[in-house]
Amino acid sequence: MARMKFLCDAERCIECNACTTVCKNEHEVPWGMQRRRLVTVNDGVPGEFSLSVSCMHCTDAPCIAVCPVSCIYQTDIGIVLHDKDICIGCGYCFYACPFGAPQFPQTSNFGSRGKMDKCTFCAGGPEADGSEMEFKKYGRNRIAEGKLPLCAEVCSTRALLGGDGDVVIDIYKERVIRRGYGSGAWGWSTAYYGPPQES
Amino acid sequence: MVFWGHAPNSHSRGPDVKAGLEKVDLLVIVDLVPTLSAALADRKNGVYLLPAGSTMESSGSVTNSQRALQWREKVIEPLFEAKSDYEIIYRFARKFGFDNELCRHIAVENDEPVAEDILREINRGSWTIGYTGQSPERLKLHMRHQDKFDSTTLLGMSGPVKGEYYGLPWPCWGTSKMKHPGTRSLWDQSLPVAEGGLPFRARWGVEHDGSNLLAEGSYPVGSEIADGYPEFTYAVLEKLGWHTELTSVERLAIATVADGSFEPSILTLSEQAAHERLEELLAGKSVDETRSTDRTPGPSSIEQNDPQARQAAKTYEDYTPESREQKKEPKDTGTGKADLGGGGEDGDQKMSDGENFAGKLLRVNWKTDLSGGIQRVAIAHGCAPFGNGKARALVWNFPDPVPVHREPLYTPRRDLVEKYRTYDDRRKYRLPTLYWSIQQQDFSRDYPLILTTGRLVEYEGGGDETRSNMWLAELQQEMFAEVHPDDARALKIADGDLIWLHTPEGARIKVAAMSTRRVGRGTVFMPFHFGGLYQGRDLSEKYPQGTVPYVVGEAANTVMTYGYDVVTFMQETKGTLCRIERA
Numbered sequence: 001m002a003r004m005k006f007l008c009d010a011e012r013c014i015e016c017n018a019c020t021t022v023c024k025n026e027h028e029v030p031w032g033m034q035r036r037r038l039v040t041v042n043d044g045v046p047g048e049f050s051l052s053v054s055c056m057h058c059t060d061a062p063c064i065a066v067c068p069v070s071c072i073y074q075t076d077i078g079i080v081l082h083d084k085d086i087c088i089g090c091g092y093c094f095y096a097c098p099f100g101a102p103q104f105p106q107t108s109n110f111g112s113r114g115k116m117d118k119c120t121f122c123a124g125g126p127e128a129d130g131s132e133m134e135f136k137k138y139g140r141n142r143i144a145e146g147k148l149p150l151c152a153e154v155c156s157t158r159a160l161l162g163g164d165g166d167v168v169i170d171i172y173k174e175r176v177i178r179r180g181y182g183s184g185a186w187g188w189s190t191a192y193y194g195p196p197q198e199s
Numbered sequence: 200m201v202f203w204g205h206a207p208n209s210h211s212r213g214p215d216v217k218a219g220l221e222k223v224d225l226l227v228i229v230d231l232v233p234t235l236s237a238a239l240a241d242r243k244n245g246v247y248l249l250p251a252g253s254t255m256e257s258s259g260s261v262t263n264s265q266r267a268l269q270w271r272e273k274v275i276e277p278l279f280e281a282k283s284d285y286e287i288i289y290r291f292a293r294k295f296g297f298d299n300e301l302c303r304h305i306a307v308e309n310d311e312p313v314a315e316d317i318l319r320e321i322n323r324g325s326w327t328i329g330y331t332g333q334s335p336e337r338l339k340l341h342m343r344h345q346d347k348f349d350s351t352t353l354l355g356m357s358g359p360v361k362g363e364y365y366g367l368p369w370p371c372w373g374t375s376k377m378k379h380p381g382t383r384s385l386w387d388q389s390l391p392v393a394e395g396g397l398p399f400r401a402r403w404g405v406e407h408d409g410s411n412l413l414a415e416g417s418y419p420v421g422s423e424i425a426d427g428y429p430e431f432t433y434a435v436l437e438k439l440g441w442h443t444e445l446t447s448v449e450r451l452a453i454a455t456v457a458d459g460s461f462e463p464s465i466l467t468l469s470e471q472a473a474h475e476r477l478e479e480l481l482a483g484k485s486v487d488e489t490r491s492t493d494r495t496p497g498p499s500s501i502e503q504n505d506p507q508a509r510q511a512a513k514t515y516e517d518y519t520p521e522s523r524e525q526k527k528e529p530k531d532t533g534t535g536k537a538d539l540g541g542g543g544e545d546g547d548q549k550m551s552d553g554e555n556f557a558g559k560l561l562r563v564n565w566k567t568d569l570s571g572g573i574q575r576v577a578i579a580h581g582c583a584p585f586g587n588g589k590a591r592a593l594v595w596n597f598p599d600p601v602p603v604h605r606e607p608l609y610t611p612r613r614d615l616v617e618k619y620r621t622y623d624d625r626r627k628y629r630l631p632t633l634y635w636s637i638q639q640q641d642f643s644r645d646y647p648l649i650l651t652t653g654r655l656v657e658y659e660g661g662g663d664e665t666r667s668n669m670w671l672a673e674l675q676q677e678m679f680a681e682v683h684p685d686d687a688r689a690l691k692i693a694d695g696d697l698i699w700l701h702t703p704e705g706a707r708i709k710v711a712a713m714s715t716r717r718v719g720r721g722t723v724f725m726p727f728h729f730g731g732l733y734q735g736r737d738l739s740e741k742y743p744q745g746t747v748p749y750v751v752g753e754a755a756n757t758v759m760t761y762g763y764d765v766v767t768f769m770q771e772t773k774g775t776l777c778r779i780e781r782a
Contacts, residue, residue, distance in 0.1 A: 016656055017674055024670040031673050044717035 003078040004121055004143075005165035005192060006152070007172055008051045011184040012159035015040060015050040019151035019160055023054075026122070026150045027139025033103040035119040036151055052151070052160050054119035055080060055101035056191035063093035063102065077143075078165070079121040084137045089113035098190050121162070122149040165192070202236045203229040203284075204251070206661020208730040211770045213757030214706050217241075217733070229287055234663040235730035235754065238741040248743065251284055252277035259285075259314040260338060267353075267366025267381070270338040286311040304463065322375065323463070326574065327566045327585075329370025332379045341365060353383055364395060372578055373571040379578070391421035392578050398427075401586025405429050407595065414587045421581035430586040431577045433568070434561035441576050447473040449572025454480055456567055457559040466570060484556050598622065598765050607774040608634065608762045609703055611643040611721070622765055632763050642703040646776035648686065648723050650702065652755045653773075655726045662728030666748035678729040678752025679713040682779065686721065687714040690779060697782040699735075700725075702775055704760045708753035709735045709782050723777055725755040733757065 036054035071086035094102040104113035124141030127134035152162030220240035255274040292298040305316040315335040353365040367381035390396030396419040413427025436442040455461040565584035574584040622634040658665040694714040731751025762771025
């Protein structure tokens with residue numbers, strides 16, 4: 001069975017923010033929360049590069065391991081989802097995540113956290129597929145509609161790839177062979193173990 | 200003054216812009232959002248906001264910067280009080296009493312001109328750039344068959360769009376009936392003109408100071424003239440003997456363009472009817488007047504059909520006496536007749552009333568022939584309607600025929616001023632323009648840093664629309680000035696500190712400092728998309744209720760200074776001096 005993965009090729013990312021903007025629009029993510037965001041490293045100096053970061057839907061997801069109420073789970077195609085009805089907003093997952101993916105709305109003036117929110121690989125949550133409640137809590141469920149994550153779909157340079165991990169890595173391998181070097185797939189080995197390509 | 204989809208913070212010299220907005224009798228703003236135009240001026244009367252629908256609220260063609268067109272369908276009716284741009288302009292025309300003239304060839308439904316007809320009207324007249332073949336029907340066909348285009352070459356690979364480039368990028372020559380595929384890359388000589396190839400345009404006549412301006416030995420694949428040639432006129436066609444290939448409708452159109460009696464209905468006549476009307480028209484002219492049109496191609500013309508570009512050039516010269524006169528004009532001295540880059544529209548002179556019909560007929564050309572016949576016949580012979588000339592690197596009618604460096608008016612490099620001095624103050628048309636009287640003053644002691652402006656990816660133009668979009672506004676929430684860390688340190692400014700930024704003409708703005716190596720030492724950069732703050736004052740309360748953009752900030756152009764391009768009068772927004780201090 002296919003295993004869903006993200007790959008962001010920093011060699012190609014042009015920092016256009018299409019992925020972050022379309023994510024907010026598709027899922028109506030409120031101001032101040034970012035399921036996907038752009039990070040620019042070495043800004044303004046030689047060696048500058050940018051990459052698009054979100055939940056990577058890790059193989060051994062540390063968020064699942066640390067969640068005290070076991071609200072986070074992984075689907076049969078590797079997508080890490082969570083149940084907002086169970087989440088207590090403790091923030092453990094945020095500390096465990098190597099990508100800073102979990103986001104928390106501020107619910108009171110005393111800084112207490114609301115229910116965790118993060119990238120769902122456009123796969124919604126435990127509610128019925130395509131239901132109003134699912135959209136309200138987790139955003140649109142494109143996977144149930146047979147579609148891939150919108151962030152990767154709109155990427156004009158195809159820096160961000162999202163889909164069947166085997167296909168994704170094949171595309172990336174071909175790129176590496178063509179350009180002759182492999183740097184770029186930031187976060188891949190952290191999320192999925194193993195190098196993004198065998199060199 | 201009418202602002203229609205335009206931002207006042209795109210203009211330099213903010214205090215002068217503000218004063219101007221306060222002085223005009225009437226200020227009308229047509230836009231999706233009120234824009235800074237509504238808030239900047241300190242006035243309450245004579246300001247009208249006309250809400251316009253977005254691109255989702257009307258249909259029509261839209262052209263991108265790669266020259267391709269797409270057809271856009273209306274998604275929703277204009278929301279609230281908004282109306283489409285078409286309806287707004289139509290209602291203006293009706294109020295002013297020229298709606299019938301404006302929409303003579305355009306159907307109007309419920310006070311809204313029909314989008315398809317608007318494009319057809321553009322098609323009818325835009326011969327010079329080949330914006331004529333992209334009929335609404337062809338564009339809609341492309342939209343329906345998007346899947347059949349190669350995403351790399353943009354070429355239609357199958358079905359009814361096979362062989363056409365996606366969106367028919369202009370030039371898409373001739374009428375839509377000609378089915379020109381559009382031009383994907385300009386000046387590609389490896390393709391025939393009929394398949395999107397082109398040489399360089401013979402734009403500046405055929406000769407200058409004794410030098411041949413036509414191409415030599417260079418031409419697109421399939422050209423029957425294996426050399427340079429001038430722009431196509433009826434005279435050129437006739438000399439080449441190709442004028443006999445024009446249909447009667449095309450000949451009638453050309454003849455009526457020449458004598459000023461053209462009507463669009465001519466284009467829908469039958470060949471027989473057109474032939475009869477042409478005979479009638481020519482019979483009304485004196486023998487002398489019609490001499491050249493009666494001539495059928497004799498052996499001598501056919502001989503000239505041989506690739507004889509020089510001959511064609513000669514012909515061209517013979518029939519355009521005014522073009523020769525124009526070339527004899529002295530070079531631009533800055534005081535004479537201004538010629539903004541055109542450099543002599545050969546063959547495009549106004550038809551003088553004194554000239555006889557034959558002369559006018561010969562000068563009908565690929566730009567003025569409203570039937571597209573001259574373009575069609577030229578392309579049928581593998582030739583570009585606009586001729587085949589050389590690129591021009593010496594622009595003899597510009598003040599600097601070859602670009603030379605000239606120091607900006609406000610420069611910290613006083614040592615370069617002497618060697619790379621700007622122009623003397625000038626006057627073009629009614630407009631005096633200052634150069635040396637500014638540059639000769641040294642502002643660099645009080646304003647030691649170079650200031651430039653540019654774009655952010657999140658916002659567009661003046662930013663009123665994009666800063667009113669929640670998703671985009673969240674990504675850039677504060678106006679800033681990029682300052683090199685060394686400069687910041689010297690001025691005791693930390694990253695994120697609020698600073699006052701002053702420029703030599705007295706304006707100042709309050710922005711956040713961003714200490715970054717994106718800029719070089721001695722240079723400050725600001726994005727130009729912000730508005731809603733003016734020299735430290737928050738204008739939010741001046742927007743109509745509920746229309747303040749999510750993000751407001753100082754407009755960079757408030758502090759950008761005087762300076763105008765010597766040919767186009769384009770404002771200088773990229774180079775001045777500034778001083779910064781912690782606020």
